[in-house]
Amino acid sequence: MNDQLARLNRLPLRTNLRGLTPYGAPQLDVPILLNVNENTHGVPADVQAAIAAAVTEAAVGLNRYPDREFTELREALAEYLGHGLDAANIWAANGSNEVLQQILQAFGGPGRKVLGFPPTYSMYPLLASGTDTEYIVGQRAEGYGLSAESAALQVKELQPNIVFLCSPNNPTGTGLGLDVVEAVYAAGEASNTIVIVDEAYHEFAHDGTPSALTLLPGRERLIVSRTMSKAFALAGARIGYMAAAAEVTDALRLVRLPYHLSAITQAAALAALQHRTALMADVQDIKEQRDRIVTELTRMGLKPAASDSNYVFFGGLDSPHEVWQQLLDAGVLIRDVGIPGHLRVTAGTERETTAFLTALEGILASQAKLPA
Numbered sequence: 001m002n003d004q005l006a007r008l009n010r011l012p013l014r015t016n017l018r019g020l021t022p023y024g025a026p027q028l029d030v031p032i033l034l035n036v037n038e039n040t041h042g043v044p045a046d047v048q049a050a051i052a053a054a055v056t057e058a059a060v061g062l063n064r065y066p067d068r069e070f071t072e073l074r075e076a077l078a079e080y081l082g083h084g085l086d087a088a089n090i091w092a093a094n095g096s097n098e099v100l101q102q103i104l105q106a107f108g109g110p111g112r113k114v115l116g117f118p119p120t121y122s123m124y125p126l127l128a129s130g131t132d133t134e135y136i137v138g139q140r141a142e143g144y145g146l147s148a149e150s151a152a153l154q155v156k157e158l159q160p161n162i163v164f165l166c167s168p169n170n171p172t173g174t175g176l177g178l179d180v181v182e183a184v185y186a187a188g189e190a191s192n193t194i195v196i197v198d199e200a201y202h203e204f205a206h207d208g209t210p211s212a213l214t215l216l217p218g219r220e221r222l223i224v225s226r227t228m229s230k231a232f233a234l235a236g237a238r239i240g241y242m243a244a245a246a247e248v249t250d251a252l253r254l255v256r257l258p259y260h261l262s263a264i265t266q267a268a269a270l271a272a273l274q275h276r277t278a279l280m281a282d283v284q285d286i287k288e289q290r291d292r293i294v295t296e297l298t299r300m301g302l303k304p305a306a307s308d309s310n311y312v313f314f315g316g317l318d319s320p321h322e323v324w325q326q327l328l329d330a331g332v333l334i335r336d337v338g339i340p341g342h343l344r345v346t347a348g349t350e351r352e353t354t355a356f357l358t359a360l361e362g363i364l365a366s367q368a369k370l371p372a
């Protein structure tokens with residue numbers, strides 16, 4: 001045991017936190033960063049200017065606490081989402097991670113359980129332990145699919161208080177059919193289960209892919225979570241949000257810290273929402289790079305999963321960690337998600353995507369492991 005861990009364990013840490021390590025995707029200084037699904041196109045110039053102006057204006061009033069209800073932002077988010085939603089249906093926090101944490105604080109906690117279906121977002125079990133909610137591991141089919149029948153059966157059997165459905169799923173990139181959401185919701189009727197659909201990447205889905213937002217009417221236990229970290233290129237601003245029945249937002253008001261969303265955060269989010277045209281053009285470009293990665297990896301004999309996100313999960317590698325390291329040596333950081341034979345890469349700009357594809361092809365050739 002290293003010294004720091006030994007010292008940590010002398011503290012009166014909660015039992016369920018002992019031995020845990022913090023979330024830690026490597027933050028390395030590498031020219032091409034395609035490891036945490038950021039929007040690498042950056043913030044468009046007009047959005048930068050609008051945010052700077054809005055923040056300057058907000059700075060005037062920073063001696064006062066911000067609007068605790070961030071009403072203007074909730075109205076703008078409702079307008080962005082559409083689907084007949086209004087401000088009463090919307091809640092936001094410092095990243096969707098904080099929204100998810102608040103949901104667990106309100107509906108999870110000691111003696112309660114949350115069901116997830118790995119491989120899925122690595123934050124779910126950490127959010128569970130942070131709120132002392134038991135994390136139960138659901139089963140997927142071979143190839144990581146999740147059918148409506150299987151998911152519903154598991155919810156019926158396990159009776160979790162909360163279910164995480166991630167669509168498109170991180171790290172696999174593949175979307176869930178709305179039939180899965182409907183079946184899970186219905187299966188959670190007896191256990192009064194809260195169903196969270198994490199749509200962090202919805203804007204990158206292929207045209208015509210329906211959102212779980214369409215299922216909200218009449219389903220008061222359903223929550224659809226979104227973020228401005230990915231499509232809106234605002235990972236650094238920390239703004240996530242959710243849409244649900246108005247009583248769900250009331251539940252989150254019970255656990256949020258007062259004034260949790262700073263005036264600067266509210267101003268930045270509003271400015272970005274008002275200037276989203278250029279952002280959405282970049283999303284379109286990212287989708288093209290994503291499709292290009294799938295095509296090119298297939299040509300190289302690898303096995304990319306179908307992706308409705310801004311990243312591609314691909315298999316067919318004999319030694320993924322070695323390939324990951326060699327890409328890093330070539331100045332391209334992607335993600336080793338610890339799944340045998342697989343890696344995950346974020347779709348970058350055309351130039352970054354080309355650098356990744358070229359480096360990868362070189363590595364595969366030098367390994368002489370290009371499948372026939």
Ligand SMILES: *Cc1c(COP(=O)(O)O)cnc(C)c1O
Pocket residue numbers: 037094095096097098121166170198200226227228229230235238239240
């Ligand atoms: C990136 C990501 C998020 C976003 O988290 P933020 O806290 O909003 O930055 C949420 N869910 C999944 C599955 C993600 O991959």
